Amino acid sequence: MKDGLKQRLVAQARAEGFDACRLCRPWDVRHVPERLAAFLARGYHGQMGWLEERSQWRGAPEVLWPQARTVIMLGESYTPECDPLAGLEQKTSGNISVYARNRDYHDTVKKRLKRLARWLIDAAGGEVKVFVDTAPVPEKPLGQAAGLGWQGKHTNLVSRELGSWFFLGSVFTTLDIETDPAEVDHCGSCRACLDICPTKAFPAPYQLDARRCISYLTIEHKGPVAEELRPGLGNRIYGCDDCLAVCPWNKFAVAAREVKYHARADLVVPKLADLAGLDDAAFRERFSGSPIKRIGRDRFLRNVLYAIGNSGEGALCHVAQAHCEDADAAVADAARWAVLRLRRDANGLE
Known part of the structure; x- marks a missing residue:
């Protein structure tokens, strides 16, 4: 060497x-x-x-x-x-x-x-x-x-x-280069990441059940999401940062040097009504170069409709209604679920 x-x-x-x-x-x-x-x-x-x-x-x-x-x-x-959890309060985005x-x-x-x-x-x-x-x-x-x-x-x-x-x-x-010592666990008694998970995706510390993880459900999972998990998605339409965001070790995080990692203005809490109106061509254009593009318009729209259903905003009911007969079965199912949920909210029903 x-x-x-x-x-x-x-x-x-x-x-x-x-x-x-x-x-x-x-x-x-x-x-x-x-x-x-x-x-x-x-x-x-x-x-x-x-x-x-x-x-x-x-x-x-x-x-x-x-x-x-x-x-x-x-x-x-x-x-x-900025705080990645702040957008969770903007229910119509x-x-x-x-x-x-x-x-x-x-x-x-x-x-x-x-x-x-x-x-x-x-x-x-x-x-x-x-x-x-x-x-x-x-x-x-x-x-x-x-x-x-x-x-x-x-x-x-x-x-x-x-x-x-x-x-x-x-x-x-193939080169034999000097290595570094392994890192040890510094989590201690903290369980902030476990407790914040909206869908309870951690059966135990250091264990993840991806089937309940919002990142998995909104990105990898094909077809309808189980109804009991949909409310936990909130307005998360692509991925989830909750367990990362609450980690106390983030006080030592360094700012991203690469400008390509700085958020695009149109991807910070975009309006759900606008996203629901994207056809396939518009979806591809808006998310060109973005990892979001790989899940396709149908899966993305499914996620948007779940968020609409969770918004509590009756004015979005007609937006969901427009997709109730969508050619994609998961999209149509999500739209019908959103309409029903919004109507129940409007009537004060559980």
């Missing part, structure tokens, strides 16, 4: 825009296969069949690429400029997860990873592979093994330097 490679690597990562850089071995997450197997056995993954299909890779990174000797874990802040209020972070982070990987090859040789949330890589366990943060009681990674608001990326390399 060339002298000072790790120090130069960390400096280069900073220069590329990353806020944290730590290293571990691919085999430093021996506990993952057992935990993943238990998660899958309980059915907590819901419709995310890809978690089960590639579990042998997701549970053991050394199987994914046996030649790899070092994993470089990178963190990049996307800390919001939609609340979008902070990470999705501008460009798709996958594209931005991956470009940085590729530049860093090319620099590493030029500096020391070896082979590399880059990953950012689109391959069967256990990024959060690897992040803890590298000392980037620890998996909190909400199962997300928390950092003493970055709080909860940061994206993860990784560079696997």
